[in-house]
Structures are given as C-alpha cells and as structure tokens.
Amino acid sequence: MTLLHRPDPFVLGLLMGAVVIAAFAILNERVGVVGGFADFVERVTGRRSALGWKGWFVVGVVGGGLLFRLLAGAPTFRHGFGWLTRNLDGGLVAVVLVLAGVAIGYGAKLAGGCTSGNGLGGCASGSRASLTATGTFMATAIAVSFAIKALI
Amino acid sequence: MTRVRIASVLLGAGFGFLLSWGQFIDPDRIRDMLLLRDAYMWEMFATAVAVAFVALRLLKRAGARSLLTGQPVSWSTARPERRHVVGAAIFGAGWAVSDVCPGPVAAQIGQGIAWSIPLLAGVALGILLRLRRDEAPSRAGAAPRIATPPGPALPASNPD
Numbered sequence: 001m002t003l004l005h006r007p008d009p010f011v012l013g014l015l016m017g018a019v020v021i022a023a024f025a026i027l028n029e030r031v032g033v034v035g036g037f038a039d040f041v042e043r044v045t046g047r048r049s050a051l052g053w054k055g056w057f058v059v060g061v062v063g064g065g066l067l068f069r070l071l072a073g074a075p076t077f078r079h080g081f082g083w084l085t086r087n088l089d090g091g092l093v094a095v096v097l098v099l100a101g102v103a104i105g106y107g108a109k110l111a112g113g114c115t116s117g118n119g120l121g122g123c124a125s126g127s128r129a130s131l132t133a134t135g136t137f138m139a140t141a142i143a144v145s146f147a148i149k150a151l152i
Numbered sequence: 153m154t155r156v157r158i159a160s161v162l163l164g165a166g167f168g169f170l171l172s173w174g175q176f177i178d179p180d181r182i183r184d185m186l187l188l189r190d191a192y193m194w195e196m197f198a199t200a201v202a203v204a205f206v207a208l209r210l211l212k213r214a215g216a217r218s219l220l221t222g223q224p225v226s227w228s229t230a231r232p233e234r235r236h237v238v239g240a241a242i243f244g245a246g247w248a249v250s251d252v253c254p255g256p257v258a259a260q261i262g263q264g265i266a267w268s269i270p271l272l273a274g275v276a277l278g279i280l281l282r283l284r285r286d287e288a289p290s291r292a293g294a295a296p297r298i299a300t301p302p303g304p305a306l307p308a309s310n311p312d
Contacts, residue, residue, distance in 0.1 A: 003173060004199050006173065006175050006186070006192065007173060007174070008248070009163055009174075009191075009193075009195035009196040009199065009255070010195060010196075010199045010285075012170060012173065012174045012196045012200075013195065013196040013198065013199025013200040013202075013203065014199060014200070015166075015170050016167075016170055016196065016199075016200035016204030017167050017169050017200040017201070017202070017204040017207070018203070018238065019163060019197065019198065020204035020208075021203075021204050021207045021208060021211070022163055022166075023163055024208055024211065024218065024227070024249065025211065025216065025218060025219060025225065025226050026159050026163070026218060026219045026220055026223060026260040027156060027159060027160065027218055027233060027271065028218035028219055028221050028223045028225055028226070029170075029274075030191055031163070031167065031185065032220075032303060033253075033254040033255040033256045033258060034169060034279070036164075036258075037254060037258075037275055037276060037279055038279050038283070040253065040276070041276050041279045041280050041283065042283065045156075045280065045283075046208060047283065052221065053157070056157045056158045056160035056161050056164065057161070057163055057164035057166060057167070058164060058258050059160075059161055059170060060160060060161035060162060060163060060164020060165040060166075060167065060303040061164040061165070061167050061168035061255060061258035061262070062258050062259070062261050062262040063161065063165045063168065063171035063262060063294040064164060064165040064167060064168020064170075064171070064172065064259060064262060065163070065168045065169075065171070065172050065177070065258065065259030065260060065261065065262025065263045065265075066262035066263065067165060067168075067169055067262075068168070068169050068172035068173060068262075068263065068264040069172070069262065071181070072155045072172075072306075075177075075263045075264065075265060076172050076177050076178050076263060076273055077175070077177070077178040077181075077265075077307075078176050080164070080267075081179055081265075081267040082178075082179025082180050082182075082250075082251045082288035083179070083180075083181055083251070084249075084250070085267070088171060089230075089257075090237070092293055093267070094267075094270040096249065096250075097250055097267060097270040097271040098270045098273055098277070098299025099172055099246075099249075099274060100246040100247075100249040100250035100271065100274060101246065101250065101257075101270065101271040101272065101273060101275040101276075101277065102273015102274045102275075102277050102278035102279060102281065103242050103243065103245050103246025103249070103257065103274075103278065104242075104243055104246035104247060104250065104253065104254060104274070104275050105254075105269075105274065105276060105278025105279040105280075105281075105282070106239075106242060106243075106277035106278035106281050106282045107238075107239045107240065107241070107242030107244070107245070107246060107278070108243045108254060108278075108283055109225065109239070109279050109282035110228070110235050110238060110239030110242065110243075110285070111235060111236050111237075111238075111240040111243055111280065112160055112235070112239070114253050114254045114255070115247075115253045115254070115255065116253075116254070116255050118240070118282065119197065119201075120201060121172070121204075122198075123201045123205070124200075124201050124204035124205045125205075125208065125227045125229060126205065126229060127227075127229035128229060128230070128231060128232050129229070129230035129232045129233065129236045130229075130230075130236075131230035131232075131233060132237060132240070132273070133232075133236040133239065133240040134240070136236070136241055137241070137243050137244035137247065137253050138196070138235050138244065139241070139267075140218070140240065140241045140243075140244025140248070141186050141244040141247045141248040142188065142248075143189075144244065144245050144249065145172065145186035145187050145246035145248045145251075146184060146187065146193055147176070148248065148249070148306060149187060151290030
C-alpha cells in the first residue's frame with residue numbers, strides 16, 4: 001500500500017475518528033474547519049485580535065496537505081478540477097468556484113459547521129442540530145449532483 | 153497558549169494528511185460518492201462517527217480531563233433550528249457544484265492545487281457575508297466593533 005492508493009475506508013474512518021477524539025482529549029474542543037476559516041476572516045477584518053485554536057487547526061490542515069504531497073511524491077490528483085474543467089472554460093470555472101465557495105462559506109457558517117464540524121464532530125457528540133444539518137447537506141449535495149449530471 | 157497552538161496545528165496536520173490520503177480532496181472522488189457510485193466516503197464517515205461517538209462517551213464516563221485545558225471532557229448539544237436546515241442546504245449545493253468542502257480546500261492549498269484559490273476566496277467571502285449579516289441588527293444600536301481576544305470562536309453548541 002502506498003500513499004497514492006486509498007487505505008481501507010474502515011481504517012481511515014478509525015484514524016479520522018481518532019482525530020475527533022484527540023481534539024476532545026487534548027483541547028476539549030470539536031474539530032471544525034469553517035470555524036478556522038472564520039477565525040482568519042475575523043482576524044483579517046479586525047473582528048478578533050488573534051487566531052483561535054481553529055485557525056491554527058486550519059494551518060495544520062494546509063500543512064498536512066503539504067506533508068502528504070512531499071511524502072507521496074505527487075499530488076492527490078493531477079489534472080483539472082472534476083466536472084467543472086471538463087465542461088467549462090477556465091474563466092468560467094473560476095467564477096463558478098467563487099460562487100460555490102460563497103455558498104459553502106455562507107451556508108456552513110449559518111448552519112454552524114461543515115462536513116467536519118457538523119458531520120464528524122457534531123454527529124459524534126450526538127447533537128441533534130448537527131445530525132439535522134448533516135442529513136440536510138448530504139441529501140442536498142446528492143440531489144444537486146444528480147441534477148448536474150442530468151444537465152451536462 | 154503556545155501549547156494549544158502547537159496541538160491545534162498537529163491535529164490539523166493529521167486531519168489534512170488523512171483527507172489527502174483518502175483522496176477526499178479529489179473532486180472526481182467526491183462526485184462519485186455523491187452520485188452514489190462509490191461507497192468509500194460513506195463507509196469512512198460512518199466508521200469515524202461511530203468510533204468517536206463511543207470513545208467520547210467512554211472518556212466522559214471515565215471522568216477524563218483534557219490534557220491541555222484540564223477541563224473534564226464534555227460537550228453541549230444544540231436543538232435543530234431553521235438555520236441548520238437552510239444553511240446546510242446552501243452549503244450542500246456549493247459542495248455538490250465544487251465537489252470540495254472546507255477541509256479539503258485547505259489540504260488542496262497545501263498540495264499546491266491552483267483551482268482551490270478561487271474556491272477559497274469564495275469561502276472567505278461567504279463567511280464575511282454571513283458575519284456582516286449577523287452583525288447587522290447590532291449596528292442599529294450603534295455598538296462599537298471591538299476585536300475579540302483569542303479563544304473559542306463559538307459556543308460548543310455551535311461546532312462550526
């Protein structure tokens with residue numbers, strides 16, 4: 001098994017779960033990435049005076065991607081950016097990605113978390129709000145994906 | 153505070169590494185999962201939540217304290233509100249169009265994938281729009297904006 005092949009999903013799930021557990025065992029906090037991005041936005045716009053732990057967590061996620069790239073010797077994927085670059089021109093891809101990003105940032109902030117904050121940390125905590133949000137974003141993402149497939 | 157920062161960076165590094173190893177940063181992989189052509193993400197996700205769900209309760213029952221804060225391992229939970237459904241639906245639509253969610257965006261940046269830059273810009277803009285909307289009612293009261301000190305950005309009931 002090399003880093004360029006996915007590990008068994010149950011092994012990876014165990015390791016992901018370990019990160020969620022470690023965040024509680026070390027910091028008594030739930031993992032969350034949108035909260036980390038929000039830390040940066042708040043810091044840059046003067047809404048907070050220093051990064052919170054989630055901001056530093058996001059710094060680590062960036063570093064984890066870099067570490068993987070260095071150890072694997074190649075990026076996780078090499079060409080394009082999924083269905084977008086296969087079907088749209090470059091300039092339009094960038095515009096669509098910005099708009100999709102706005103939906104991701106706005107929606108996750110409103111919902112109190114993304115796939116990690118609500119999906120992993122919130123569901124593991126048994127939060128009904130997180131379970132509701134997770135069911136909603138997964139159902140929406142599946143429906144929109146099938147709609148895109150039907151259109152392209 | 154330095155120890156908290158170091159621990160946060162290390163936890164994040166582990167998370168980013170695993171996201172990369174599981175290929176969750178590859179839009180085509182996510183698309184296959186959302187089109188129900190690949191069970192990998194669902195199996196991984198269910199395993200992670202189940203393992204953490206059980207382990208957290210064992211930690212709580214054992215009265216474990218967190219290593220750096222010394223607080224008993226604990227959490228609060230929130231009741232579902234309209235914003236959880238509306239926000240998640242908006243987020244889910246953006247996820248399906250880009251086939252990337254926030255964690256993988258950060259890992260993509262680390263791997264030097266250029267297309268993650270416009271996506272990251274959009275995420276930041278979306279968060280800023282939400283922050284401004286949250287602040288809008290308080291502006292009527294002319295409350296001054298004061299930079300908050302470092303610490304938890306949100307209550308524990310709001311995982312973010």
